[in-house]
Amino acid sequence: MKQSWKELRPFFLLWSTQSLSQLGSAMTSFALTLWLYQETGSALQTALLSVCSYAPYVCVSIFAGALSDRWDKKKVMLACDTFAACCTVAVLALLRGGLLAPWQLYALNALNGLMGSIQQPAGDVAMTLLIPPERYQQTSGLRSFSNALVTILNPVLATALYTLAGMESVILFDLAAFAAAFCTLLFGIRLPELPRREEREPFLSSVRTGLAYLREHGLILALMLFLAAVNLVASAFDAVLPALILPRANGGETVLGMVTSCAGIATLLGSVLATALPAPKDRVRVIVLTMLFSLGTENYLLAFARTPFWWCLAQLIGWILVPLMNANLDVILRSTIPVELQGRVYACRNTLQFFTIPIGFLCGGWLVDGVCEPLMETAAPDSLLTALFGSGKSSGAALTMLMLGVVGTLVCLLFGRILRPYRFTEQGRGGK
Numbered sequence: 001m002k003q004s005w006k007e008l009r010p011f012f013l014l015w016s017t018q019s020l021s022q023l024g025s026a027m028t029s030f031a032l033t034l035w036l037y038q039e040t041g042s043a044l045q046t047a048l049l050s051v052c053s054y055a056p057y058v059c060v061s062i063f064a065g066a067l068s069d070r071w072d073k074k075k076v077m078l079a080c081d082t083f084a085a086c087c088t089v090a091v092l093a094l095l096r097g098g099l100l101a102p103w104q105l106y107a108l109n110a111l112n113g114l115m116g117s118i119q120q121p122a123g124d125v126a127m128t129l130l131i132p133p134e135r136y137q138q139t140s141g142l143r144s145f146s147n148a149l150v151t152i153l154n155p156v157l158a159t160a161l162y163t164l165a166g167m168e169s170v171i172l173f174d175l176a177a178f179a180a181a182f183c184t185l186l187f188g189i190r191l192p193e194l195p196r197r198e199e200r201e202p203f204l205s206s207v208r209t210g211l212a213y214l215r216e217h218g219l220i221l222a223l224m225l226f227l228a229a230v231n232l233v234a235s236a237f238d239a240v241l242p243a244l245i246l247p248r249a250n251g252g253e254t255v256l257g258m259v260t261s262c263a264g265i266a267t268l269l270g271s272v273l274a275t276a277l278p279a280p281k282d283r284v285r286v287i288v289l290t291m292l293f294s295l296g297t298e299n300y301l302l303a304f305a306r307t308p309f310w311w312c313l314a315q316l317i318g319w320i321l322v323p324l325m326n327a328n329l330d331v332i333l334r335s336t337i338p339v340e341l342q343g344r345v346y347a348c349r350n351t352l353q354f355f356t357i358p359i360g361f362l363c364g365g366w367l368v369d370g371v372c373e374p375l376m377e378t379a380a381p382d383s384l385l386t387a388l389f390g391s392g393k394s395s396g397a398a399l400t401m402l403m404l405g406v407v408g409t410l411v412c413l414l415f416g417r418i419l420r421p422y423r424f425t426e427q428g429r430g431g432k
Helices: 002-006 009-040 044-068 071-094 102-130 133-165 169-190 203-216 218-245 253-276 281-294 296-304 306-318 322-336 339-354 354-376 382-390 393-419
Strands: 423-425 427-430
Touching: 002 322, 002 382, 009 044, 009 071, 009 102, 009 133, 009 169, 044 102, 044 218, 044 339, 044 354, 071 102, 071 169, 102 339, 133 253, 133 322, 203 218, 203 339, 218 253, 218 281, 218 296, 218 322, 218 354, 218 393, 253 306, 253 322, 253 423, 281 296, 281 306, 281 322, 296 382, 296 393, 322 339, 339 354, 354 382, 354 393, 382 393
Parallel strands: none
Antiparallel strands: 423 427
8 A cells, every 4th residue: 555655656746746737827818817917908809719729629529538648658758748838928928029919829829739638638648657556545645636727716816916916926936847847747756658659540530449449339429418418407507607606796706706716725635535535336427426416406506595604504515515526527537548549539538529509608608698688687576586596687597597407417317327238347348
């Protein structure tokens, strides 16, 4: 037992420094959002930063995994990190020269998203190579822990640095964090080598291999489809939450920030829980039940709650078990998928599981603006709708939250039946 923890030293080095670099990148992204909104005053132009970053990731991931599996994982990570740092340096140079414009940020974000689609599957495989199988759940909990810290800290630190010392100070912190992660990976991490195949598979065949693996392994494919449906509901929720809180008399930007930070706090607590808990008897069942609890409580609470206390409590309840779901999913994927195929399969997973996110954002906004707000405007002051969801602009968002709660519950119940024949335990891989 002690020996296996000692073997995790390379993982701890890679995890800690990559998390620091992730914090720097998140701070730069947040600060650029502040800068762009101040420059343009347009929420749409500001939102396009995320669109330009995410679209290449979804579109290219299915091919990026094949490239990642063909190349040296460490070199891929170093090259992608260096490219991202060059983009950050370009932003700094344009900023200092007074030449920075929105279209330049969109282009650089798109390039960063493209590199991220290649880096992530390589990084996932690198983690698998460094982690003993019996430590998959604990290390997944640690990664959720660091992600939660980044979620909590990046807006606070970025806002403080941006306000006190300007945009350049945030970028310099990002570059310093990159340098620490780059040097650690280059000089301090040695990845075990994968077995070399005698003949290299053609590129398109390599892409098809990842898709074929999903088709042939019903458990993995069913889990991906389930989480794609969950992401559809969750992203619609993200689009609705500001419309629920900002217009309220007891809401506003500060309260929205406080409510949003509760998701990070809950994720932090949940990651500790995921790290400490023993392996469950059936990981598939845990994944379904945690999502049923999350989607079946948070949306309903937010639909009927009227005060910041209940909004914060809803976020805490809704997010605290998400790291436990992620940890069990991570164990299933790493234990089931052969390491030499993980890059390709993870990349296909990224496309399949995350393509519903932009659709969810669009659906959430449309439901509020095009359906629920007009409906609540016509509701009589003494009607049941007004009694349940209040009146005014945020009432339509509250009604949308209820609809998302119903859809989320139905999604979990439906996939609970689909996944019922499958089990995954520590004694064997998943199967019917």
